[in-house]
Amino acid sequence: xxxxxxxxxxxxxxxxxxxxxxxxxxxxxxxxxxxxxxxxxxxxxxxxxxxxxxxxxxxxxxxxxxxx
Numbered sequence: 001x002x003x004x005x006x007x008x009x010x011x012x013x014x015x016x017x018x019x020x021x022x023x024x025x026x027x028x029x030x031x032x033x034x035x036x037x038x039x040x041x042x043x044x045x046x047x048x049x050x051x052x053x054x055x056x057x058x059x060x061x062x063x064x065x066x067x068x
Contacts, residue, residue, distance in 0.1 A: 005039050007032065022046045 004020040015032060017039040019025035025042040029035030054060050 003043055005036070007035060017042075019043050019046075 003022065003025075006018050006020060008016050010016055010028070014028060014030045015035040017027050017029070017035045019039060019042070022043060025039060025046045027035060027038035027042040029038045
């Protein structure tokens with residue numbers, strides 16, 4: 001899967017990253033390389049938690065959406 005990640009330089013130094021498709025996935029790093037690795041981990045964690053939460057619901061459906 002591919003995700004869109006926004007990188008910004010922090011005022012304190014280093015970088016912050018946020019996944020635009022999963023706003024809860026946010027991370028920091030001292031270098032661009034580090035923040036990219038950290039945001040990958042954050043995305044994985046958000047997806048894992050989302051799957052665990054979905055299992056708790058009685059009715060869950062998957063839908064497909066086409067992007068123009």
